[in-house]
Amino acid sequence: MKATLDLRRVGLGLLAPVLAILVAFVVTSTVLLLAGDPVVEVWTQLLTVPRPRLVVAIINGASVYYLSAIAVAIGFRMNLFNIGVDGQYRIAAFAAAVFAGQGWLPGPLNIFVSLLIAVVVGAAWAGIAGWLKVTRGVSEVISTIMLNAIATGLVSFLLFRVADSTAGSNVTNTKTIPASSQVPGFALVPGTPNKIYGFILLAALVGVAYWVILNKTRFGYDLRATGRSETAAVASGVNVKRMVLTAMVLSGAAAGLVGMPLLFGQDYSYGTTFQPGLGFAGIAIALLGRNHPVGIAFGALLWSYLDQQSNGLQITVGVSSELVYIIQGVIVLAVVIAYEVVRRAGLRMEQRRVARQLSEEPGSPTPEGATV
Amino acid sequence: MRRVMKVTAAMSVAALALAGCGSSTDSSTPGASGTTSAAKVIKVGMAYDVGGRGDQSFNDAAAAGLDKAKAELGADTKEATAVNGEAESAREERLSQLIDAGYVNVIAVGFAYAPAVKKVAAANPDVKFALIDSTDAVGPNIENLTFAENEGSFLVGAAAALKSKTGNVGFIGGVNTDLIKKFEAGYTMGAKTVNPAIKVQVKYLTQPPDFSGFGDPAKGKTAAEGMYQQGADVVYAAAGGSGGGVFTAAKAAGKMAIGVDSDQALTAPADVRDVIITSMIKKVDVGTFDFIKSLTEGKFVAGTKVYDLKVDGVGYSTTGGKIDDIKAKLDDFKQQIIDGKIVVPIKP
Missing domain, CATH: 3.40.50.2300 (Response regulator)
Incomplete structure (x- = not known):
């Protein structure tokens, strides 16, 4: 019986994102129709099988989004809205890039210590918001947004001080990481010389750690319990303030890793063109993936897929690639609504099932009473 | 003069068609193919920086050069614009897709394209690139347009x-x-x-x-x-x-x-x-137009081209x-x- 229940739960869980994507499809098509753009061509372009080099780009993009979404999800499980992943990953990537660029340590050791630095810096930056919430009652939503702005200014200020720019270049970069500390990629996709980030393993590792810590440890149980009901958690002896701070720090630690695949697998330095905005994409993907490590993986892939396929829109169809923002935005809105609709539907199904069982039992009370 | 050239070009094309398999004729008339630019349309792809056409500033200046090339040189053009906060791979992909679509002369507007141009230019040695505002990517098929x-x-x-x-x-x-x-x-x-x-x-x-x-x-x-x-x-x-x-x-x-x-x-x-x-x-428009013009004349030169006061590449109004x-x-x-x-x- 438990198996059928689980199957139903999985089915219901899948139903919501599928519904959301359908809604996004309808809304986007309507927008296209209203704008007088070629609807069929747009979808043909978006749904064509991507070329090998695009497949690599999609997987690479997804691995970065995945880390970001996991960082956000850690907060979500605790009812904390960490909007600051964006600032946390940038300041962490900057710190790691500065250290790694010096090349003080040999090859892999340099990578390892740089990762550690990224984690610590990300955790510390998020910790400020956690500490403010615990001691002063400042909403983490406000403080993390502020910290994003401060991170931008701080990194920019420091970047120009440690910059290692070549003459005539218009990009300001930290020192390039020595070749021995660059993480090689995997040539997994045939038909393209482009490689998948070596640090996709890091993303997978973080995903597994997230699942284990939340589901298989006392700490994870406490965290989820506090997220569900703070009063109940207090009653069962959980120190809520400590949980808030710890969750925030963990979220920041994961956020610190977001920029690492880019830093060690592609850019090899932190500069003014380092990819921004990953933290905000992470929020959307965590919502879409329902904070589940596997769900988030699919969400990240979908996001990256849309990102990459959008380029062809303006070239082959002549429609602005910003169209993809509409699709992504509608998916996020629709998915939140769809989850609630599906949850209620699931609840009703459950009630009916229980009622049926009760009515089938001999000598049971009137079934009408159970179908509330 | 131009009309004469067009007619000549049309006739030479017709002659080629009549000759059937014209592989030998093709190689025997390199001079003709160089001068009959009006008949052979040049295809130019332009990748804008964030903001794209309509920013009343930098990108628009590049667009003006492209429009001029379209009007005066009959260039076949295709444009694509960067999205704020996009991945490095998205810029590479934009350039690659322009090439895939047949636009084998590519203008990358803005220094953010430097790493992408470096990579895509190496993979497509036959494609000519113009990179505006950056000398970070150099190669035998890249012209760097910088301004003083x-x-x-x-x-x-x-x-x-x-x-x-x-x-x-x-x-x-x-x-x-x-x-x-x-x-x-x-x-x-x-x-x-x-x-x-x-x-x-x-x-x-x-x-x-x-x-x-x-x-x-x-x-x-x-x-x-x-x-x-x-x-x-x-x-x-x-x-x-x-x-x-x-x-x-x-x-x-x-x-x-x-x-x-x-x-x-x-x-x-x-x-x-x-x-x-x-x-x-x-004068980004001048730089863009000059690049396309040099292509039609077969005078592409790789390397840095500086638009300063001396060549009237910058100035005041x-x-x-x-x-x-x-x-x-x-x-x-x-x-x-x-x-x-x-x-x-x-x-x-």
């Missing part, structure tokens, strides 16, 4: 100092990047050369990776208001689309402003045009006649820079 913004800014800095009555001028940069610092360096030096005691207020609207400073008139307006209140009477807006706000503030304060990239006394909204005494002109009285002095400075008597730094 510092020299042009020197002249408008001198103009600001000559026009200022308060001995106090302002500089508003869009985003704090090395590129915009070139503008600041030239402007400050120009102003100080005219009046060593002048006060130059400097303000950047945003810090990277926040590039909104190039497209946020509200930020430009606030910054300019502050400068005017603190005594400045001329403000140079090196801030792309944010410049509109600077002009609005100048109008409200009854002060002067200086435009950037294009002749903004012609492109800005009509009601604020009279506050723009001059604009530092960066005189629309409105607001600086006619000091034009002689500015032209004197211009000559001194061309002669190398004044060396304008690129860093403030």
Whole structure:
């Protein structure tokens, strides 16, 4: 019986994102129709099988989004809205890039210590918001947004001080990481010389750690319990303030890793063109993936897929690639609504099932009473 | 003359068609294929920076060059625009897709494309690239178009100092990047050369990776208001689309402003045009057009091409006649820079 229940739960869980994507499809098509753009061509372009080099780009993009979404999800499980992943990953990537660029340590050791630095810096930056919430009652939503702005200014200020720019270049970069500390990629996709980030393993590792810590440890149980009901958690002896701070720090630690695949697998330095905005994409993907490590993986892939396929829109169809923002935005809105609709539907199904069982039992009370 | 060429081209094509398999004829007439550009359409793909066509500034200047090539050289063009906050792979993909679609001459607008151009150019040695504002990617099939913004800014800095009555001028940069610092360096030096005691207020609207400073008139307006209140009477807006706000503030304060990239006394909204005494002109349109023209003539040259005062690649505008009285002095400075008597730094 438990198996059928689980199957139903999985089915219901899948139903919501599928519904959301359908809604996004309808809304986007309507927008296209209203704008007088070629609807069929747009979808043909978006749904064509991507070329090998695009497949690599999609997987690479997804691995970065995945880390970001996991960082956000850690907060979500605790009812904390960490909007600051964006600032946390940038300041962490900057710190790691500065250290790694010096090349003080040999090859892999340099990578390892740089990762550690990224984690610590990300955790510390998020910790400020956690500490403010615990001691002063400042909403983490406000403080993390502020910290994003401060991170931008701080990194920019420091970047120009440690910059290692070549003459005539218009990009300001930290020192390039020595070749021995660059993480090689995997040539997994045939038909393209482009490689998948070596640090996709890091993303997978973080995903597994997230699942284990939340589901298989006392700490994870406490965290989820506090997220569900703070009063109940207090009653069962959980120190809520400590949980808030710890969750925030963990979220920041994961956020610190977001920029690492880019830093060690592609850019090899932190500069003014380092990819921004990953933290905000992470929020959307965590919502879409329902904070589940596997769900988030699919969400990240979908996001990256849309990102990459959008380029062809303006070239082959002549429609602005910003169209993809509409699709992504509608998916996020629709998915939140769809989850609630599906949850209620699931609840009703459950009630009916229980009622049926009760009515089938001999000598049971009137079934009408159970179908509330 | 051109018509004769067209006819000749048409006839030679017809001759080839009649000859059936014309592989031998094809190789025997290399001279003809070089001169019959009107018959053989050149395909040019353009990848814009964030903002794209319609930003009234940098990208639009590149677009103007492309439009001119379309009209005068009959180029077949395709355009694609960057999205804010996109991945590095997205830029590579944009260039690759332009090539896949048959646009085998690619113009990448803006230094953000440097790593992408480097990679895609290496993978497509037959494709010719123009990279604007960057020398970070070099190769046998890449032409780097750079501009001496510092020299042009020197002249408008001198103009600001000559026009200022308060001995106090302002500089508003869009985003704090090395590129915009070139503008600041030239402007400050120009102003100080005219009046060593002048006060130059400097303000950047945003810090990277926040590039909104190039497209946020509200930020430009606030910054300019502050400068005017603190005594400045001329403000140079090196801030792309944010410049509109600077002009609005100048109008409200009854002060002067200086435009950037294009002749903004012609492109800005009509009601604020009279506050723009001059604009530092960066002739991205000329660079773009020259690149396409060199391709049609088969004269592509890889490497850096600098558009400075000497080749009239940068300059200042005189629309409105607001600086006619000091034009002689500015032209004197211009000559001194061309002669190398004044060396304008690129860093403030």
